[in-house]
Amino acid sequence: MTIDGGYRKAEGGLRMMGRFSRSMAGKPLLTVITVVYNGAEYLRQTIESVVRQQYDLEYIIIDGGSTDGTLELIREFEDAVDYWVSEPDKGIYDAMNKGIACSNGKYLLFLNARDELAVDLAEIGDAFAGDHVLIYGKANMLEDDRTLVYVKGKRLKGSRKLITGTPLCHQTIFYKRDAVSGYNLDYKIIADRVLTYEMIEKYGIERTLFIDRPIANYFEGGFSRQNYERWKEEEVRFIESIGRYAFAFYKRIGLYYKKYVRGRR
Numbered sequence: 001m002t003i004d005g006g007y008r009k010a011e012g013g014l015r016m017m018g019r020f021s022r023s024m025a026g027k028p029l030l031t032v033i034t035v036v037y038n039g040a041e042y043l044r045q046t047i048e049s050v051v052r053q054q055y056d057l058e059y060i061i062i063d064g065g066s067t068d069g070t071l072e073l074i075r076e077f078e079d080a081v082d083y084w085v086s087e088p089d090k091g092i093y094d095a096m097n098k099g100i101a102c103s104n105g106k107y108l109l110f111l112n113a114r115d116e117l118a119v120d121l122a123e124i125g126d127a128f129a130g131d132h133v134l135i136y137g138k139a140n141m142l143e144d145d146r147t148l149v150y151v152k153g154k155r156l157k158g159s160r161k162l163i164t165g166t167p168l169c170h171q172t173i174f175y176k177r178d179a180v181s182g183y184n185l186d187y188k189i190i191a192d193r194v195l196t197y198e199m200i201e202k203y204g205i206e207r208t209l210f211i212d213r214p215i216a217n218y219f220e221g222g223f224s225r226q227n228y229e230r231w232k233e234e235e236v237r238f239i240e241s242i243g244r245y246a247f248a249f250y251k252r253i254g255l256y257y258k259k260y261v262r263g264r265r
Contacts, residue, residue: 013060013082020104021057029106031058031099031105032057032117033096033100034050034059035063035099035110036064039112042114043074046111046115046116047073047081049111051077053121055122057121060081061083064088064089091185092112097185100182107128109171109215112171118139118140131207133207134173134176135174136172137153137212138172138213138215139151139153142218152167153168166190169216170193183195197238239251
């Protein structure tokens with residue numbers, strides 16, 4: 001049976017051999033979670049950026065039942081991945097929630113297929129010794145040819161920026177495992193932004209830590225960009241859910257203008 005009671009296609013990794021990653025003295029265990037579906041073309045670069053780390057970590061891969069060779073690629077790294085499973089899911093954030101349920105690390109980092117770790121985790125290891133609920137840094141935003149477009153991410157003063165836009169890259173945020181409630185599956189595109197906002201609102205900006213260096217490489221043109229209209233609709237719904245109705249109305253008018261007025265020119 002699967003975590004949620006469904007059918008399991010396949011699973012493997014070090015755990016299936018009775019080998020479990022654990023925290024070392026003075027070095028809290030980190031869990032890196034990769035979710036993927038038919039991502040064989042790009043998954044290798046993600047896995048290699050994780051398994052070459054010198055910091056002891058737990059690596060989990062949640063596959064949505066790929067049919068393109070993704071499983072064969074994962075099996076190449078059987079001795080370096082703590083746990084992997086391939087089974088149908090209800091989307092990206094459902095897969096991430098499965099990863100959370102499987103995790104044992106003090107902090108969780110999510111890297112999708114094609115994303116890459118851009119930092120030596122051993123160099124920032126001291127950051128994980130505290131009690132911050134969020135630890136976050138910068139992202140190198142890259143084009144397909146690896147040209148650097150810009151560097152995203154800066155220190156937050158509060159949760160407001162998460163209402164007005166997306167100031168952080170999800171792949172650069174370490175979430176404290178025992179503070180994470182999971183991703184809200186009512187959102188298919190911005191659930192990570194919603195989760196980050198809710199954690200800052202609940203625990204306060206004082207319980208966060210900014211690392212002023214790139215944590216991950218992110219290639220532009222991801223899922224949200226490919227589903228722009230739905231992304232913006234979810235953004236309006238999120239803003240309404242926290243009672244910012246005037247700003248939500250302003251956002252909705254802008255979305256309407258782009259869709260029905262400017263789109264017809």
